[in-house]
Amino acid sequence: MVSNPAEANIVLSEVEFDVVGKRPIRPDGVDKVTGRAQYGADINLAGLLHGKVLRSPHAHARIKSIDTSKAEAHPGVRAVVTAKDLPFSSLSKDELGSDYMRLKFASNHVLAGDKVLFKGHPLAAVSANNPHVAEEAINLISVEYELLPPVLDVLDAMKDDAPLLHDDLHTASLGETSEKPSNVAAHLIYETGDTEKGFAAADVVVEREFRTAAVHQGYIEPHNGTAFWNVDGQLSVWTSTQGAFAVRSSVSDVLRLPVSKVKVTPMEIGGGFGGKITAYLDAIAALLSKKSGAPVKLVMSRTDVFEASGPAPATWMKVKVGATKDGKFTAVQANLAFEAGAYPGSPVMQGMLCAFGCYDVANGFLEGYDVVVNKPKTAAYRAPGSPQATFAVESVVDEVADQLGIDPIEIRLLNAAKEGTRRIEGPIANRIGLVECLEAARNHPHYKSSMGSSNRGRGVACGYWMNRSFPSSVSMTVNYDGIVSLIMGSVDIGGTRASIAQQAAETLGIAYEEIKPTVVDTDSIGYTFITGGSRTCFATGWAAIEAAEEVKSLMVARAARIWDTPEDNVEYASGVIQHKSDPELRMTFKELSRQLATTGGAITGSSNVEPTGEGNGYAVHLVDVETDLETGKTSIVRFTAIQDAGKAVHPSYVEGQMQGGAVQGIGWALNEEYFFNDKGQMMNSSFLDYRMPTSLDLPMIDTVIVEVANPGHPYGVRGVGEAAIVPPMAAIANAIKGSAGVRMNSLPMTPGKVLDAISGEGK
Amino acid sequence: MVSNPAEANIVLSEVEFDVVGKRPIRPDGVDKVTGRAQYGADINLAGLLHGKVLRSPHAHARIKSIDTSKAEAHPGVRAVVTAKDLPFSSLSKDELGSDYMRLKFASNHVLAGDKVLFKGHPLAAVSANNPHVAEEAINLISVEYELLPPVLDVLDAMKDDAPLLHDDLHTASLGETSEKPSNVAAHLIYETGDTEKGFAAADVVVEREFRTAAVHQGYIEPHNGTAFWNVDGQLSVWTSTQGAFAVRSSVSDVLRLPVSKVKVTPMEIGGGFGGKITAYLDAIAALLSKKSGAPVKLVMSRTDVFEASGPAPATWMKVKVGATKDGKFTAVQANLAFEAGAYPGSPVMQGMLCAFGCYDVANGFLEGYDVVVNKPKTAAYRAPGSPQATFAVESVVDEVADQLGIDPIEIRLLNAAKEGTRRIEGPIANRIGLVECLEAARNHPHYKSSMGSSNRGRGVACGYWMNRSFPSSVSMTVNYDGIVSLIMGSVDIGGTRASIAQQAAETLGIAYEEIKPTVVDTDSIGYTFITGGSRTCFATGWAAIEAAEEVKSLMVARAARIWDTPEDNVEYASGVIQHKSDPELRMTFKELSRQLATTGGAITGSSNVEPTGEGNGYAVHLVDVETDLETGKTSIVRFTAIQDAGKAVHPSYVEGQMQGGAVQGIGWALNEEYFFNDKGQMMNSSFLDYRMPTSLDLPMIDTVIVEVANPGHPYGVRGVGEAAIVPPMAAIANAIKGSAGVRMNSLPMTPGKVLDAISGEGK
Numbered sequence A, B: 001m002v003s004n005p006a007e008a009n010i011v012l013s014e015v016e017f018d019v020v021g022k023r024p025i026r027p028d029g030v031d032k033v034t035g036r037a038q039y040g041a042d043i044n045l046a047g048l049l050h051g052k053v054l055r056s057p058h059a060h061a062r063i064k065s066i067d068t069s070k071a072e073a074h075p076g077v078r079a080v081v082t083a084k085d086l087p088f089s090s091l092s093k094d095e096l097g098s099d100y101m102r103l104k105f106a107s108n109h110v111l112a113g114d115k116v117l118f119k120g121h122p123l124a125a126v127s128a129n130n131p132h133v134a135e136e137a138i139n140l141i142s143v144e145y146e147l148l149p150p151v152l153d154v155l156d157a158m159k160d161d162a163p164l165l166h167d168d169l170h171t172a173s174l175g176e177t178s179e180k181p182s183n184v185a186a187h188l189i190y191e192t193g194d195t196e197k198g199f200a201a202a203d204v205v206v207e208r209e210f211r212t213a214a215v216h217q218g219y220i221e222p223h224n225g226t227a228f229w230n231v232d233g234q235l236s237v238w239t240s241t242q243g244a245f246a247v248r249s250s251v252s253d254v255l256r257l258p259v260s261k262v263k264v265t266p267m268e269i270g271g272g273f274g275g276k277i278t279a280y281l282d283a284i285a286a287l288l289s290k291k292s293g294a295p296v297k298l299v300m301s302r303t304d305v306f307e308a309s310g311p312a313p314a315t316w317m318k319v320k321v322g323a324t325k326d327g328k329f330t331a332v333q334a335n336l337a338f339e340a341g342a343y344p345g346s347p348v349m350q351g352m353l354c355a356f357g358c359y360d361v362a363n364g365f366l367e368g369y370d371v372v373v374n375k376p377k378t379a380a381y382r383a384p385g386s387p388q389a390t391f392a393v394e395s396v397v398d399e400v401a402d403q404l405g406i407d408p409i410e411i412r413l414l415n416a417a418k419e420g421t422r423r424i425e426g427p428i429a430n431r432i433g434l435v436e437c438l439e440a441a442r443n444h445p446h447y448k449s450s451m452g453s454s455n456r457g458r459g460v461a462c463g464y465w466m467n468r469s470f471p472s473s474v475s476m477t478v479n480y481d482g483i484v485s486l487i488m489g490s491v492d493i494g495g496t497r498a499s500i501a502q503q504a505a506e507t508l509g510i511a512y513e514e515i516k517p518t519v520v521d522t523d524s525i526g527y528t529f530i531t532g533g534s535r536t537c538f539a540t541g542w543a544a545i546e547a548a549e550e551v552k553s554l555m556v557a558r559a560a561r562i563w564d565t566p567e568d569n570v571e572y573a574s575g576v577i578q579h580k581s582d583p584e585l586r587m588t589f590k591e592l593s594r595q596l597a598t599t600g601g602a603i604t605g606s607s608n609v610e611p612t613g614e615g616n617g618y619a620v621h622l623v624d625v626e627t628d629l630e631t632g633k634t635s636i637v638r639f640t641a642i643q644d645a646g647k648a649v650h651p652s653y654v655e656g657q658m659q660g661g662a663v664q665g666i667g668w669a670l671n672e673e674y675f676f677n678d679k680g681q682m683m684n685s686s687f688l689d690y691r692m693p694t695s696l697d698l699p700m701i702d703t704v705i706v707e708v709a710n711p712g713h714p715y716g717v718r719g720v721g722e723a724a725i726v727p728p729m730a731a732i733a734n735a736i737k738g739s740a741g742v743r744m745n746s747l748p749m750t751p752g753k754v755l756d757a758i759s760g761e762g763k
Helices: A029-033 A069-073 A093-110 A131-138 A154-158 A195-200 A244-254 A282-292 A302-308 A348-355 A386-404 A408-415 A434-443 A496-508 A536-563 A589-596 A651-670 A728-740 A751-760 B029-033 B069-073 B093-110 B131-138 B154-158 B195-200 B244-254 B282-292 B302-308 B348-355 B386-404 B408-415 B434-443 B496-508 B536-563 B589-596 B651-670 B728-740 B751-760
Strands: A049-055 A061-067 A077-082 A122-128 A142-147 A170-173 A176-181 A184-192 A204-212 A224-229 A235-239 A262-266 A296-299 A315-323 A329-341 A364-372 A456-465 A472-478 A484-488 A515-519 A570-573 A576-579 A586-588 A603-609 A617-627 A634-644 A701-707 B049-055 B061-067 B077-082 B122-128 B142-147 B170-173 B176-181 B184-192 B204-212 B224-229 B235-239 B262-266 B296-299 B315-323 B329-341 B364-372 B456-465 B472-478 B484-488 B515-519 B570-573 B576-579 B586-588 B603-609 B617-627 B634-644 B701-707
Touching: A049 A131, A049 A282, A049 A302, A061 A122, A069 A077, A077 A131, A077 A282, A093 A244, A122 A131, A122 A282, A154 A315, A154 A329, A154 A364, A184 A348, A195 A315, A195 A329, A204 A386, A224 A282, A235 A244, A235 A282, A244 A262, A244 A282, A282 A296, A315 A386, A329 A348, A329 A386, A348 A364, A348 A386, A348 A456, A386 A408, A386 A456, A386 A728, A408 A434, A408 A456, A434 A456, A434 A617, A434 A634, A434 A701, A456 A728, A472 A496, A472 A536, A472 B472, A472 B603, A484 A496, A484 A536, A496 A515, A496 A536, A536 A570, A536 A576, A536 A589, A536 A603, A576 A589, A586 A589, A603 B472, A603 B603, A617 A651, A617 A728, A634 A651, A634 A728, A651 A701, A651 A728, A728 A751, B049 B131, B049 B282, B049 B302, B061 B122, B069 B077, B077 B131, B077 B282, B093 B244, B122 B131, B122 B282, B154 B315, B154 B329, B154 B364, B184 B348, B195 B315, B195 B329, B204 B386, B224 B282, B235 B244, B235 B282, B244 B262, B244 B282, B282 B296, B315 B386, B329 B348, B329 B386, B348 B364, B348 B386, B348 B456, B386 B408, B386 B456, B386 B728, B408 B434, B408 B456, B434 B456, B434 B617, B434 B634, B434 B701, B456 B728, B472 B496, B472 B536, B484 B496, B484 B536, B496 B515, B496 B536, B536 B570, B536 B576, B536 B589, B536 B603, B576 B589, B586 B589, B617 B651, B617 B728, B634 B651, B634 B728, B651 B701, B651 B728, B728 B751
Parallel strands: A049 A296, A170 A184, A235 A262, A329 A364, A484 A515, A634 A701, B049 B296, B170 B184, B235 B262, B329 B364, B484 B515, B634 B701
Antiparallel strands: A049 A122, A061 A142, A077 A122, A170 A176, A184 A364, A204 A315, A224 A235, A224 A296, A315 A329, A456 A617, A472 A484, A472 A603, A570 A576, A576 A586, A617 A634, B049 B122, B061 B142, B077 B122, B170 B176, B184 B364, B204 B315, B224 B235, B224 B296, B315 B329, B456 B617, B472 B484, B472 B603, B570 B576, B576 B586, B617 B634
16 A cells, blocks of 8 residues: 555644654664564574464363373473463462462463363463474373353353353452352443433434454464573563563563563564564463473464454443434443453453543443453454444444434534543543544545445544553663664564654754664663553653653763863754854764764663653544445445544654554454354454455555644654554444445444345335 | 682772672573573574685785686575775775775785785685585685795894885884884884983893793684674674674774664673684675675684684893892883784783883883784784783893892882882872782792792792773663663673672662673663773773662652652662651662552663773782703692782682683793794694693692772772783793793793703703
8 A cells, every 4th residue: 555645644733843754764674575574483592492382172161181191202292381380370379369360360361270261272382393293292182171151242241140251250340349250350330420311401312232243453473482491590582572571571470480580572573453462372482491491482373363362352332322403412321341251351441431532521421341251362452442332432423413414524523522621531631633633534525525326325433542651761872973772672563663763863853864773672671561552652752752862961961071161051952062152162963973982982861751641542534335235245435544643753654554554444344253153163263264354355545644743742742553443343334324224233244244234124 | 620718818998898799600600501602603593604714825925816706606605705895995095095004904804905914814705505515615716826925023024124014014103104114013112210320220130032922812712703784784793702892893994884884792702811802704794795695604613713813922022120239120121022913903012011010110111013924913812912021021020039139029029019109101000909919929828838849949920900991881770570680781701790780789789689681782782892901890890880870869769759758858778768857768679669660660770981990900920830850841830829809899700810811821831832834824723732721731720819999990890800811921930940940031931942941051
């Protein structure tokens, strides 16, 4: 895909920058296009062993016994591990106290303990001299199961008589814990105003139920993990992850090691989208390494990735919106039940926070259920929780507009969240750009164009993601040739090196090419949260700015020493160091750099930040679809993605995020779903059967970057990765209403479901 | 060798430390004893090619032509390079200006240009899919030579009619440049007082000439270098070196790249002793990589190491000492001519500075000549220049004592340099520990013991090395478990990680085990000078102290924020952070570390330092030898090494340095020498023929660490690596005077030479 001309973008920030906002080449580009970049599977250490994981064929069963003796006896096998090798197996409930349940779930997720809870659940692992022997050996492990009925649907799982996944899981609800064990891990409520009164005051109330399927992030690179547990107790891990420090935390947690005993080197990452945060293989590789006395590498197959890494949850949702006849919302409500998978922790809370994130509502009620089922534990997937909730909310909002005969953009503008809007869960919005995005949509040629064919429909929807901060660390050192080496803890997804280098260069007043960024391991830099949550460009960028400010003051101090003048008589502006009282005395950054060697050595600035001031992200999507009324197949005819990036540090990469998010959303909308049989076995665990959109399925995704500077960041950065995946499902559903005359309430909107809806509506 | 009990050491520093001065286990120990440590030859990159270097069989010849066509045509060969591939070959004298000669020498040393100047001089190199093909291919390169007479001796080379190595080398002498080209690259003079008058006032004057042979550092690990020149112009180098930044400088210099285009990753190092500073292979590997489009590894054979890396120079020296009859020196003089090898740059200046470094002399004259000969370019070797000069000076001092009937320790004490002594070259000594070392020697049971057999003799000598500073950088980050990750640019030789971690821990008031040190690449840390010159424990230690001080103040600031009190109301002492006005409010380092995650993230302290305050190092050695008067063979019977370490940060490693230095000195004294035939071909280029002492040749080397704190360093550190190699040659020569009745004036003092001396003396 080629991004559309920058001229189409709408720049509302008033400051013009030298480097921020430009489109330089990414430092990691050459390595990636020439195949030189080192991914986790490329690791080849001296004496490297290969591991394989034995996975459960059943979705729900008690493990009666595991016999590994034949595998252990197999020549070429170096070690076999099971849950018994995890520290949890030898720790008592008393020892662990309040930490018991958390560690039990974390440990059992790595290697099943008493039960298997989803097909693909790891049971045991083998290390061997080569992967073929390892594969052979895992087939020699015999497991005796007591089969249990699988719980495969969120509503079924919530029933009183549902089989329980965990005998000891009780519902945490509004500060209380249920007496009876349950599959409902958590019950959450947020509310504001008086919803009952609000609905009573409405002229129109629409209430609908929705379902969405589990979907996978579909990153190209499967999970991998290589570990070497040295005899001195130091554990080294090389892995594909969105956060080296996150892997360090979870590996040290289940292995009961101090974090500093674990060094994680993040390899290049072939896609993550939230799914490369959980550490599936690393602790297993570590256990195998400890037993084998050698490094061990594990790599998932595609089927492993589908069955045993974390998809976005399937959900059941009910949404209710009341409005006056001029379109003003009087009350809103959403009841969300999200499948967590085998262990608690769906993004239902984020779904609740995002459901009405686009709206200024006085009366709102949000209820959420986090529910365990016999499916793989869900993971983050781009704006976790928001796409599902937004599919429901934006479908209902569209229907309200429909019923009231109001333009769908107008009704959204009428109710749009803006600076000062108080959210249902409490916080007040800072300066945000939803109104500007909606106006850009209304004014866009796409919205004004005629649709042509009669089987076509146009849909619009907006989407919200809060964007996050969390800690980041950056260190920068000035080389004697004036080039600044920058090390950071943020792994590079989609241009991190570039966007951080841009902010560093901007702050120093030097060229982008004069910053040399490197992603380093957990021993070489301060704690840095994951690359995700649309936080990296914001928070790690901030860290780079702070480190650059330290470099500037050290450069000033050095110049002052050289010129034998007080530091406050030297100023730094636009990459030039200037003596304030002698205009002749000035040095460019490069000139002073060349003098560092003989005046005290290099200069290093370091920073660790956890900035507040995150700026919320908003996207508005326009889509034209054509539905074949004979087959029910819907095609995307035209798609325009509009988004407030705050300041777009690297517009090409922002456009890439917008296009990628839209395409993933189109997949959720029309094709993608985990399809399980009644035994809980996924029946489409390959890219052949799990259908993701390809370029042949898609038109060009037009993008419009709206820049409403985030006042909480020096360059106005908000973060752009998440909001783009939020609107497509509702936008497409709303378009299908136009093209096929039916309102779809279940994802994906496959030809079959659309045909059913058409016939159900009597067409 | 087992080190002697610490009780024998003499501690004169008054401060007791918690971590500094203890003997913890080295962090890199396990990897090194289990074979896991990664050395340069262990590198295995995807698509790695192997290179071989074609070396000159002649010591002196003009290159008429090099025909590489057959090698290029060989299947499996990926690239062939010669000097034509170096940027120097296409730069004119005008373009380079004053830099011309320097770059010519540097480039020609990497790959011979118009002439070969020593046997082993690199001429061309080949990359191929495996080392065997590369080996085969270099034999297909045909070189036409015009043979020239080799110049193999320093005095011959200085003769007016000597064949010239370089037509364009002129002598730099006292600010002037000679008109006539010469093999003498430099002529240096330092003087103080009135030497003529001083000698006139002497009751006894001894003047002797000396010779020493070229000797090799003998590190176990041969030189290696792997390079990958990426298509984006970034060059990565992995190599065995004492200084990653030194390799970066020299590679970028001969390849005419900005330093930041080159990233050097220092691998573990299997010994250096000064010989692993020059980058012999890295630029060749880079050129081959550029031409091949793949990474290329080069590894030297042991013969390559002997013939083409840098030994310590052979020398000619004349030393004259005058003294009154009560032993006070009235004047001293040394004339030193050092072989530089094929290109200028012997350590003759350091030899001059060290010659009388042990003495307080009012009248002194030092003259030095740096002379090129057709031998490999010399390199640094442990206290470069000092062992040779000291052999001469300490032999003459001993003879003066002998003639005057004064005890050899007494005459040294009488003339010893001490705080306030003005050196011949100018500087005034700070607090130094030579007197304390001499007193320790005089009081040592060894000196008081009877020697037993009549063929035994006892010798004493002292030695001096100035110790150096230069820039160092350290960054430290506090993990949430209270462990501090420390990254540094100093490669680890002989315990660098440990000694730097100790100083960091001491400063922070935490345990040694709570510091996790890592040596990183040149992109990840600020410029750091080589590990050498006995600077690392001093200067990088200083950097660690400064970075730790920054960590302390950031920890105070964090605690102040947590306690909501001004920073100056919080103090940091012995690893505890204390609220000054509320004794209840206190946190250990670890307790506060655990709170970092929720109070703003990690804490990082960085420093770049170039401290002044180096403290000079002194050693005094006592040796008993037994000489077999039939064969001339001298055996070491007892050896005691005494040295002022300032503060011994890790006494075991200090003792290791003292023992290692003594053993290398014993090798210089008795066995080791480059033996050339008259064509300039080294005839003993293997460890079988180049005889280094083994444990079978040696008694236990007793050590006495004397601790006279260096007032110029926070913990009193001086540096200990160099001084230990300085005294042995003279001490053994002086002992041979006792055992065989002859004064030896040529190293090594082989059985043959000793027999010759005995017969020459008429015994």
